[in-house]
Amino acid sequence: xxNSEIAIxxxxxxxxxxxxxxxxxxxxxxxxxxxxxxxxxxxxxxxTTINVITGLxxxxxxxxxxxxxxxxxxxxxxxxxxxLCAQEFNFDPFLTIHQLLVYQAGYFGITPWIASRRADELLxxxxxMEKRNSKHRxxxxxxxxxxxxxxxxxxxxxxxxxxEPTAGCDLELKFLIWDYLAQLNKEGKTVFLTTHYMEEAEKxxxxxxxxxxxxxxxxxxxxxxxxxxxxEDVFIEVTGQE
Amino acid sequence: MINNPIGTLSLSKREILxxxxxxxxxxxxxxxxxxxxxxxxxxxxxxxxxxxxxxxSYLQFILPGLMTIHLISSSYENTSSSLFIARWHxxxxxxxxxxxxxxxxxxGLLAGGVMRGFVVAVGVFxxxxxxxxxxxxxxxxxxxxxxxxxxxxSCAGMMGALWAEDFGMLSMWxxxxxxxxxxxxxxxYPVDLLPPALKLATAFNPMYYFVNGLRYSVTGVSDVSxxxxxxxxxxxxxxxxxxxxxxxKIGYKLRT
Numbered sequence: 112x113x114n115s116e117i118a119i120x121x122x123x124x125x126x127x128x129x130x131x132x133x134x135x136x137x138x139x140x141x142x143x144x145x146x147x148x149x150x151x152x153x154x155x156x157x158x159t160t161i162n163v164i165t166g167l168x169x170x171x172x173x174x175x176x177x178x179x180x181x182x183x184x185x186x187x188x189x190x191x192x193x194x195l196c197a198q199e200f201n202f203d204p205f206l207t208i209h210q211l212l213v214y215q216a217g218y219f220g221i222t223p224w225i226a227s228r229r230a231d232e233l234l235x236x237x238x239x240m241e242k243r244n245s246k247h248r249x250x251x252x253x254x255x256x257x258x259x260x261x262x263x264x265x266x267x268x269x270x271x272x273x274x275e276p277t278a279g280c281d282l283e284l285k286f287l288i289w290d291y292l293a294q295l296n297k298e299g300k301t302v303f304l305t306t307h308y309m310e311e312a313e314k315x316x317x318x319x320x321x322x323x324x325x326x327x328x329x330x331x332x333x334x335x336x337x338x339x340x341x342x343e344d345v346f347i348e349v350t351g352q353e
Numbered sequence: 354m355i356n357n358p359i360g361t362l363s364l365s366k367r368e369i370l371x372x373x374x375x376x377x378x379x380x381x382x383x384x385x386x387x388x389x390x391x392x393x394x395x396x397x398x399x400x401x402x403x404x405x406x407x408x409x410s411y412l413q414f415i416l417p418g419l420m421t422i423h424l425i426s427s428s429y430e431n432t433s434s435s436l437f438i439a440r441w442h443x444x445x446x447x448x449x450x451x452x453x454x455x456x457x458x459x460x461g462l463l464a465g466g467v468m469r470g471f472v473v474a475v476g477v478f479x480x481x482x483x484x485x486x487x488x489x490x491x492x493x494x495x496x497x498x499x500x501x502x503x504x505x506x507s508c509a510g511m512m513g514a515l516w517a518e519d520f521g522m523l524s525m526w527x528x529x530x531x532x533x534x535x536x537x538x539x540x541x542y543p544v545d546l547l548p549p550a551l552k553l554a555t556a557f558n559p560m561y562y563f564v565n566g567l568r569y570s571v572t573g574v575s576d577v578s579x580x581x582x583x584x585x586x587x588x589x590x591x592x593x594x595x596x597x598x599x600x601x602k603i604g605y606k607l608r609t
Contacts, residue, residue: 166450166608167450169603169604191452203367214363215447218447219452
């Protein structure tokens with residue numbers, strides 16, 4: 112990795128959808144090994160920022176780097192370092208969930224036998240082993256959430272990006288995901304999380320960034336951002352929304 | 354050009370297995386319609402068509418054209434449906450998030466279309482053996498044309514899949530542009546039989562060169578210089594391939 116200390120670096124990022132400005136001169140950095148909560152109301156620019164980082168969105172100006180690699184010019188390097196757990200269930204409907212993970216690992220250059228073993232480990236870890244040979248349509252909503260996580264982790268990425276990973280999950284699944292994310296972060300992975308659950312961000316994260324209408328309105332170490340207030344109070348204060 | 358061979362092979366394998374797993378929808382229908390074409394045009398009507406100037410029976414004459422028709426439609430349909438469904442379900446993100454280069458992505462997706470086209474073309478040829486003695490004038494040229502034509506129309510299928518907003522738009526190019534041009538490209542008749550104006554118009558039909566390239570490879574007979582057909586199909590394949598890579602690079606209807 113070219114720059115081992117800064118996992119994600121965004122400078123002066125501007126993004127328009129037609130005439131609508133989704134991101135306005137956004138700047139921030141995420142350190143390696145950080146657990147970063149990226150918060151904001153609906154439509155604030157969270158998913159757009161994630162899409163830019165992962166290469167799913169073009170942007171008009173700015174610099175976006177992953178461990179020093181430019182996401183546009185050096186996209187093959189940056190994409191191998193990132194795993195994305197998206198909001199929506201977007202699985203290939205023709206494949207079983209085991210095949211799906213093995214193919215996904217294959218795109219990352221992992222040989223089929225290693226991919227198969229890793230897929231089984233992840234399916235086992237997320238209690239999906241009994242559905243190994245089923246297609247994703249046979250899975251419940253919670254199982255699909257877990258499968259999204261398995262897919263994001265199949266190539267053992269340095270940075271895990273999670274777009275509302277526990278939305279719609281029951282308590283048991285939420286705690287399972289929290290434990291696993293905390294464990295991954297402890298092992299040195301950088302985690303970038305968006306969520307609408309303030310207690311989730313407060314419990315798990317070390318650094319907090321809040322975006323509103325395409326602008327970063329607050330960013331810093333958790334203690335620095337909270338200053339003895341609850342995250343919910345800070346969120347309402349800087350975004351004006353409950 | 355290929356830095357991630359395992360990734361490219363994984364995508365190729367997925368695309369090939371997809372059409373193989375639904376062979377009753379992808380492989381057998383063109384073979385069944387070929388049998389009907391060969392019976393009706395080759396056996397029932399063909400005996401009354403005089404093609405003595407070419408030295409071929411009517412069935413021998415139309416066989417390369419039938420191979421071309423099914424090669425083109427199979428290649429086009431494979432990539433267009435695969436990529437469009439991936440866009441529709443948004444599982445194209447699985448590929449877009451991967452470290453495959455745009456060149457490798459196109460190559461991987463192309464593999465399914467080329468392989469399906471190849472399998473169908475071989476199948477049509479094998480079926481023709483039931484009706485006429487097998488003959489291949491130039492096997493290497495035949496392989497060359499099958500691959501070039503499959504590459505061109507697999508890429509066209511990907512472009513169509515990127516352009517289309519719904520399933521109706523997806524099949525529009527195939528129904529209203531590609532198939533009429535193929536049928537008017539000399540599949541069922543020698544161009545010499547046409548009036549001068551139509552003969553001139555046919556020279557501007559790209560399918561004419563593909564049909565004649567394949568016809569020369571199978572029978573040794575062509576309405577147009579084989580060198581022209583070889584060069585034209587190569588240039589078209591390269592242009593279509595890199596145009597598709599370019600569309601992936603700019604993220605045309607792939608990235609927001």
